Amino acid sequence: MTLGRAYSVAMCGVDGAIVEIEADITSGLPGVHLVGLPDAALQEARNRVRAAITNCGNSWPMARLTLALSPATLPKTGSAYDVALSLAVLSAEQKKSWAALDKTVLLGELALDGRVRPVKGVLPAVLAAKREGWPTVVVPIDNLAEASLVDGIQVLGARSLRQLQAWLKGKCSLDDRVVAGASDEEPMVDLADVVGQSHARFAVEVAAAGSHHLLLTGPPGVGKTMLAQRLPGLLPPLTHDESLEVTAIHSVAGLLSECTPLITRPVFVAPHHTSTVAAVVGGGSGLARPGAVSRAHRGVLFLDECAEIGSAVLEALRTPLEDGEIRLARRDGVAHYPARFQLVMAANPCPCAPAKSSDCVCPAAVKRRYLGRLSGPLMDRVDLRVELHPVRSGAMAAAEGESTATVRDRVGAAREAAAARWSPHGFRTNAEVSGPLLRRRFRLDRTVMAPLRLALDRGELSIRGVDRTLRVAWTLADLGGRSRPELDDVNTALSFRQAGGAR
Structure with a gap:
C-alpha cells in the first residue's frame, strides 16, 4: 500500500x-x-x-x-x-x-x-x-x-x-479533556465612580436594558469614556450558546487564554480612531479575518473620538448594525462572521473642544463639518443620543450614585420581561424586534403614538426612526415594570433620539 x-x-x-x-x-x-x-x-x-x-x-x-x-x-x-x-x-x-x-x-x-x-x-x-x-x-x-x-x-x-x-x-x-476555566472576572470599574451626569447614567442603563446603540457628545473630561467602559458591567452574563459563539470568534482571531478560554462576560472592544476599514470590520488577503465588530459580538464596540474616524470606516458599520452579521468577500471566498454588538460612540462638540463652550474658536462651518462626518444613515441607526455638560462642584459633594450591581439587577429584570414577551417571535431584546411586529401585533394606542406620528409628518423621523423609538419606549416600560409603553415612555424615547439634532 x-x-x-x-x-x-x-x-x-x-x-x-x-x-x-x-x-x-x-x-x-x-x-x-x-x-x-x-x-x-x-x-x-x-x-x-x-x-x-x-x-x-x-x-x-x-x-x-x-x-x-x-x-x-x-x-x-x-x-x-x-x-x-x-x-x-x-x-x-x-x-x-x-x-x-x-x-x-x-x-x-x-x-x-x-x-x-x-x-x-x-x-x-x-x-x-x-x-x-x-x-x-x-x-x-x-x-x-x-x-x-x-x-x-x-x-x-x-x-x-x-x-x-x-x-x-x-x-x-x-x-x-480537561476542565476548562472561564474568563468571567467581574469588571474592575463601577458606575458609582461617575460623578454627576444622572441623565447620561440613565441613558446607559436604558442602552443596557434594551441593547440599544448610544452616542455621547460633550467636552473632554465630562465622563463619556467612563460611562462607555461601565456599560459591559451592566449586561447579563452570556448564555452557554452565546459564550461558545463569542469564544469561537476569538479563537479564530487567536486571542484566547490557554487556561481560561471560555468567554462568559460581554466583551468591550475599543479600536483606535485611526483604525482602517479592515481592522474594524475585518479583512486580509486570501480569506478575511474577524475585525473589531466581530470581536465585539454580544458585547460593546466603543468608538471614541468618532468624529475623527474615517467616513469609510463609519459607513462600513451600517450593514452589521442592521443585520447583526458581517459578510466579507475576498479572493478565497466569502467569510461570514457574527457581529451583533452594542455600538457606543463618543465625540467632542467641535475640533477645539474647550471646557467652556464660550471659549470655542471654531467657525460654524467647521463645527457642522466636524459632526457632519456622522452621516444621516448611520445616525438613523443610533437609538440614544445624549449631550453631556461639565459637572459643577456641588455634584462632587453629593451622595455617591448607584453602583453597577444595583443597576445591573434592574437591567436583568427588564431583559427578562423583554425575553418573555419576544421569545415566541424569535427575539430576546427590544433592539432586535422587527418593525412590522411592533406596528402590527404590538400596536400602541393612537394617543400614545401621537408624538411619533407628528415627528414623522414633520420629517423629523424616518420609518426606521419610528421603529427604533418604539423599541426604546418598550425598554423604558420594562425598566418601569409596565406591561406596555405609555405616553411618557414614547416622549422620553423621542427626546433621546432627537438630542443633538433630529435625523
Missing part, C-alpha cells in the same frame, strides 16, 4: 469543513507535490513535516510524494494541517492503516523536532467535527482546554509526533 489517509478541518470564517488528506507515493524523481488550493503557510508545511518525521526517527520516502487535500476547490489556509499531513505520509511510507486514524480528526502545527504546537480556530474546528459526526479529535496539548469546551465528542491532546505514533500503535495514551 502506497496510499495514506488522514483528516483535518478547513476554516471559512467560523464555519469548518472536514478535509480528507491523501498521501500517495509513486516511482519518479523525489519531490513533494501539495495540491488542493493551499496558501503560503500550508505550502511551507512540506518542509516542516519532512523535518518532523525524520527527527522523530522515521524515514522519508525517496520517491515522488503527492499530498492531496480534498475538497480540492475549498481554499486551505494556515498550519493546522501539519499533524494530519505527517500521519498520512507515515501511513503511506510504512504501508499501514491504523484503525484510529480513520475515525480521528487531527489539528496542529509541527515543530521541526516533532513537537505539536498550538493553532488558531480550534474551538470552531472541533464544533465542525462534532457536527459531522466524528467520534474523536486530536488537538495540540496547549489547545486542549479550548477544545474541551465542546461536549459530545472525545477530545485528546497531543504533545509530539512520537506520542501520536505510539498512540496509533496502542502503546500509550494521549491527554484526555
Whole structure:
C-alpha cells in the first residue's frame, strides 16, 4: 500500500469543513507535490513535516510524494494541517492503516523536532467535527482546554509526533479533556465612580436594558469614556450558546487564554480612531479575518473620538448594525462572521473642544463639518443620543450614585420581561424586534403614538426612526415594570433620539 489517509478541518470564517488528506507515493524523481488550493503557510508545511518525521526517527520516502487535500476547490489556509499531513505520509511510507486514524480528526502545527504546537480556530474546528459526526479529535496539548469546551465528542491532546505514533500503535495514551476555566472576572470599574451626569447614567442603563446603540457628545473630561467602559458591567452574563459563539470568534482571531478560554462576560472592544476599514470590520488577503465588530459580538464596540474616524470606516458599520452579521468577500471566498454588538460612540462638540463652550474658536462651518462626518444613515441607526455638560462642584459633594450591581439587577429584570414577551417571535431584546411586529401585533394606542406620528409628518423621523423609538419606549416600560409603553415612555424615547439634532 502506497496510499495514506488522514483528516483535518478547513476554516471559512467560523464555519469548518472536514478535509480528507491523501498521501500517495509513486516511482519518479523525489519531490513533494501539495495540491488542493493551499496558501503560503500550508505550502511551507512540506518542509516542516519532512523535518518532523525524520527527527522523530522515521524515514522519508525517496520517491515522488503527492499530498492531496480534498475538497480540492475549498481554499486551505494556515498550519493546522501539519499533524494530519505527517500521519498520512507515515501511513503511506510504512504501508499501514491504523484503525484510529480513520475515525480521528487531527489539528496542529509541527515543530521541526516533532513537537505539536498550538493553532488558531480550534474551538470552531472541533464544533465542525462534532457536527459531522466524528467520534474523536486530536488537538495540540496547549489547545486542549479550548477544545474541551465542546461536549459530545472525545477530545485528546497531543504533545509530539512520537506520542501520536505510539498512540496509533496502542502503546500509550494521549491527554484526555480537561476542565476548562472561564474568563468571567467581574469588571474592575463601577458606575458609582461617575460623578454627576444622572441623565447620561440613565441613558446607559436604558442602552443596557434594551441593547440599544448610544452616542455621547460633550467636552473632554465630562465622563463619556467612563460611562462607555461601565456599560459591559451592566449586561447579563452570556448564555452557554452565546459564550461558545463569542469564544469561537476569538479563537479564530487567536486571542484566547490557554487556561481560561471560555468567554462568559460581554466583551468591550475599543479600536483606535485611526483604525482602517479592515481592522474594524475585518479583512486580509486570501480569506478575511474577524475585525473589531466581530470581536465585539454580544458585547460593546466603543468608538471614541468618532468624529475623527474615517467616513469609510463609519459607513462600513451600517450593514452589521442592521443585520447583526458581517459578510466579507475576498479572493478565497466569502467569510461570514457574527457581529451583533452594542455600538457606543463618543465625540467632542467641535475640533477645539474647550471646557467652556464660550471659549470655542471654531467657525460654524467647521463645527457642522466636524459632526457632519456622522452621516444621516448611520445616525438613523443610533437609538440614544445624549449631550453631556461639565459637572459643577456641588455634584462632587453629593451622595455617591448607584453602583453597577444595583443597576445591573434592574437591567436583568427588564431583559427578562423583554425575553418573555419576544421569545415566541424569535427575539430576546427590544433592539432586535422587527418593525412590522411592533406596528402590527404590538400596536400602541393612537394617543400614545401621537408624538411619533407628528415627528414623522414633520420629517423629523424616518420609518426606521419610528421603529427604533418604539423599541426604546418598550425598554423604558420594562425598566418601569409596565406591561406596555405609555405616553411618557414614547416622549422620553423621542427626546433621546432627537438630542443633538433630529435625523
